[in-house]
Amino acid sequence: MTAGRPSDGTRPSGMRCDVAVIGAGTAGLVAERTARKAGAQTLLIDDGFAGTTCATVGCMPSKLLIAAANAAKSVRKAATFGIGALEPAIDGHAVMARLREERDGFVAATLRSIDEIPTGICVRQRARFTGRTTLALGDGTTVSAKAIVIATGARPSVPKVFEPLGDLVLTNESVFELPSLPESIAVVGAGPLGLELAQAFVRLDVDTEVFEQSDHVASLRDPDVAKEVKRVIGEELIMHFGVKLKATHDGDLVRLAWSGASSGEKSFARLLVAAGRSPELHDLNLVATGIGVDDRGIPTVDEATLQCGDAPIFLAGDADGTRPVLHEASFEGFIAGRNAAAYPDVRPIKRAAPISIMFTDPPLAVVGAPRSDEALTGLASYADQGRAKVDACNAGLVRIYADRDCGRLTGATLFGPAMDHIAHLIAWSIERGETAGSLLTMPFYHPTFEEGLKPALRQICKAVNASELDHVDEAAPPGA
């Protein structure tokens, strides 16, 4: 048995520890490590130890599918630059084989980090609460802890209406196991995950259509940017908004009928549900803890401490139903692990400006606080932006939000080339209290996509009469 590998062997029927962590995903792994480094005796309880959501069924395999899709797109687009007129020859088996090979490499790296956990800490069992600080494991063992971290993650929500379709329904947990690309696919949900995968499939020659119950694309609140997202993504991909679905079997296919803002019927080889993920909390018997839960059954938690009420219970990662992205799960694991080890000396820990990125082409990033009606805004289009014209990707729209007093940045909705990178610039600037004026004194290299932010920043500067405007030349450089 490798040191640290989870054991199924015999154990004492009662275990004690300082901090028990339920769930060995990103948040749980960080929480356990943080608590252990703080001197706590820890247990890490998971029934699988199979790798993180990110590595197995989330960030990494989706980015791998996108990498293949963008390669196919690049082949088609090459003619724009004078490179013949080519149709990509897409080998679905090869696409999925590379995806899984690389994905498995990332999973293996996660498993190696589990191997490095000292012996006796990993416990391969299910756990349920029997009290505020006590757990019963699947094999009957009891665990008594001074504090407990819940880091059980989330699972895709599949509406009941699709359940009769059986294996024809895919989620992010099954789609990457397809041996090859399907002939056609209906994607349910126009959120970030749905659009990432739908754009990838259509670029890989899969007949793809997106169906979304609401009118919202990518959960965007900014109507102008939303319109541009629908326009640009819609040039490649058929999307139906404001529709309700009925699904039946059609031989080996899914027969989908939609109605509402539009109506129609079509058969698809598969149906991919990307309609959100729900925290995995139902098997925990949370009622035994006495902590408060909201109407979805999610414990009410202090965002700064991750403590559930006044209990020695902490909630981290996708299990809390907010910010379901890796770097937040990781940081929440840190907060929860730190506070669980220090309990009752629980301290608030400052959260960084939120970032959410949809890795479509072009990418969409939402940074900072949600749009408020009081905010000043600056808008910039990439339709005529210099570097974007050079690279024949001149589309997109960004809106930057700032407070009315001095133009201090509060958030941004960014849709356009390189916005996955530019999101970091904006988030870091929000963290540091930069204003639109102070950013205009920063170096912007030419010709870059970063320059395309300047018109939006100037609009905010003018609205607050920022003094920095006297210190920068307002004219765009040629071609910017």
Added chain:
Amino acid sequence: MTAGRPSDGTRPSGMRCDVAVIGAGTAGLVAERTARKAGAQTLLIDDGFAGTTCATVGCMPSKLLIAAANAAKSVRKAATFGIGALEPAIDGHAVMARLREERDGFVAATLRSIDEIPTGICVRQRARFTGRTTLALGDGTTVSAKAIVIATGARPSVPKVFEPLGDLVLTNESVFELPSLPESIAVVGAGPLGLELAQAFVRLDVDTEVFEQSDHVASLRDPDVAKEVKRVIGEELIMHFGVKLKATHDGDLVRLAWSGASSGEKSFARLLVAAGRSPELHDLNLVATGIGVDDRGIPTVDEATLQCGDAPIFLAGDADGTRPVLHEASFEGFIAGRNAAAYPDVRPIKRAAPISIMFTDPPLAVVGAPRSDEALTGLASYADQGRAKVDACNAGLVRIYADRDCGRLTGATLFGPAMDHIAHLIAWSIERGETAGSLLTMPFYHPTFEEGLKPALRQICKAVNASELDHVDEAAPPGA
């Protein structure tokens, strides 16, 4: 005659103004506009008004050639992702036609900005000094100004040894006029311009070799990053370092013989000289001004005021022989225009952290102060970086420099995917006095290339015992 268009018509034989600007490139245009907005009566003197270096023969056409080259590379690389095995069909005429069409659009935008200058300011003449504040124009007119801005730009330096080759020798001023791609090309100089164009040509199926007199690649001071640049760029492109050249005619070709670290002989269709650019100052009769010049004939100038000694003469843009990149030229135009208008109230203006980017694939960026032996350094490789593996571009090396006291960032040499974007993050962080520790508390999205900086930042943190290390989880996220 359009308002503001330069006039060749009759003018009074003596003109007076507050600020005369010589040269209507990026720096000159900004200097004139800045001085005029400050209330000065201005003249903008140029013998061509043909557009800026950036738009006509610099940034924009080179990025356009690179865009085509990267499109060809994407086609070849698609097989990695399961997208057939394709050879791009490169249409040299189409590549160059698109380049010139887009380039001409950028030039037209520059010319429109000249059209917007009020009537009577643009003077289409050559100018030479007859005193500290007096100029003689080509048509005999004299100009008397309170202050003068020199913004005459730079021209490619062509070593005398190549002069007999005539039209077979290209520079950045002629290469973009080629009707189609050459069969083969020898590129002289392994600086940023030479490598950008050489990598572009080789990706466009041009038989390309690079010849560099020194051992230095891209003028890099960091030996480890330089080695990685040579290795990665060298996988596609033959580069000869430490060689001297002899060139003769071989029918319609150039026969090149090289010796030194290696030796050989080969014929090329063309020879592209990318061995630096020299300030265009020789026709100005600077001796009449009495200002000091260095051994290259470049006036000694205060970098913070751009004033030449105590004279009412200011030097901006590529004419000063430093930082020959657009955003610096533009900012220098602002400083020179501001100070020329305010003369004698000349003020130092803070310069931003320098950035220099070579838009190869992957890009190379040098940011901040040059490497010093006293600096702490942190190193990070992209060979095994998560997102880089996803996108099959896992190569590169970055080194971040920081001061020994607290790990405050002073500079970086960045070679790897998206480093053109990451250069902005680092430059802006240097501007704000961020430390390696403070940056580790910033949000890094996953999976991104930005995460790849973290190992370098952690090394610096450890060297200074940064307290932030207690507040961040040190383990990389799975796959990062």
